[in-house]
Amino acid sequence: MSTYSAVKKITTNTLLKMKTDGSKIAMITAYDFSFARLFDQAGIDVILVGDSASNVMAGHETTLPLTLDQMIYHAQSVVRGVQRSLVVIDMPFGTYQSNSDIAVASAIRIMKETGGHSLKLEGGREVLDSIKKVVDAGIPVMGHLGLTPQSIYKFGTYTVRAKEEAEAQKLREDALLLQEAGCFAIVLEKIPASLAKEVSESLHIPTIGIGAGVHCDGQVLVMHDMLGINTEFKPRFLRQYLNLHEQITGAVQQYVSDVKAKDFPNEAESY
The missing domain is CATH 1.20.5 (Single alpha-helices involved in coiled-coils or other helix-helix interfaces)
Structure with a gap:
């Protein structure tokens, strides 16, 4: 059993210590009170209130339609069910990309109205100003690189990212920029395992992988996929624990x- 199973409250500092100690971080999505309470009691380290709620809760094709009000509603529900886990909340599409002042205002509203512990923003140098300002406002930020679902129309596909050297080099540089900007962790989604290993070893903050191999400092899955509620989505990286x-x-x-x-x-x- 992990020494962190006895930790009364997981914080961003706990995750940094887990990386240093080589203890893997387990993260899962949740969108309501009941599942959040179950996951928290089961010993999950981090609960992500994902903008994947747009897909699995509302039935949209992408994460883009989810509004700030909807994100706040889901996060409020999750926080009420949690005593131990660190709660990370996705900032929805459109709340931080265009203007860093809007990003800070949106971030403050999420934190004040939900009681959540931290936020997640997608992207690298393109959104660096927003990340810096949110961190400067005293709000912990988790980064997200590789396949960033809010940019799906730019990519045009959900295929593996950073297979070519130019994109891989940008990801390496972006990861360091996010660390320098004050991110406490970075999600690496659907990139080659060798690149994820390299990036994880280059950072002092933890990486959380999804489709990025075993060498990340932690792993995250969408609850509907992992529990076999959603049967249409079966990528290689998914292990289904229930049907x-x-x-x-x-x-x-x-x-x-x-x-x-x-x-x-x-x-x-x-x-």
């Missing part, structure tokens, strides 16, 4: 059958 789609469907079908057969409720279930 809730099958189990939930079966349970509901049995409930429907019992109701229609007048088997539910029975005498013991009646007053």
Whole structure:
């Protein structure tokens, strides 16, 4: 068992110590009170209130439609369920890219209204000014490089990023810039494992991988993918730990059958 299982409250400083000690960081997404409480009690280190809520909660094709108000609602729900885990909240598309003053105003609003512990912003040098100003406002920031879903229309594909040397070199440089700007950790999404290893070893802050190999300092998965609620998304990097789609469907079908057969409720279930 990890020495960090006894830590009463995970903080950004805890994650830095975990990297130094070689203890891996486990991170998962959550979007509501009930699952956040389950994950927190199960010992997860970090809960990401992801803008993937746009996909898995609202049914959108991309993360782009999610609004600041919607993000705040999901984050408020998650924070109420958490006692130990560090809560990281995605800043939605459009709340930080165009103007660093808007970024700070959006970041302050998220922190004040949710009670969350930190924020995540996608991108490197393009959004560096926004990251610096948010950090200068006293708000912890997690970076995000590689495949950045908010830029999906620019990429045009969800394929692996930074396979070519020019993009790989930019990612190396961006990672150092984010560290210098004050980020406490960086998500590396869907990049070659060798590059992720190199970047992780070049930084004193932890890296969190998703589709970036085992040498990152931690891993993150979307709960709907990992628990088998969403069955359409099956990339190579995903390990499905449950098949809730099958189990939930079966349970509901049995409930429907019992109701229609007048088997539910029975005498013991009646007053």
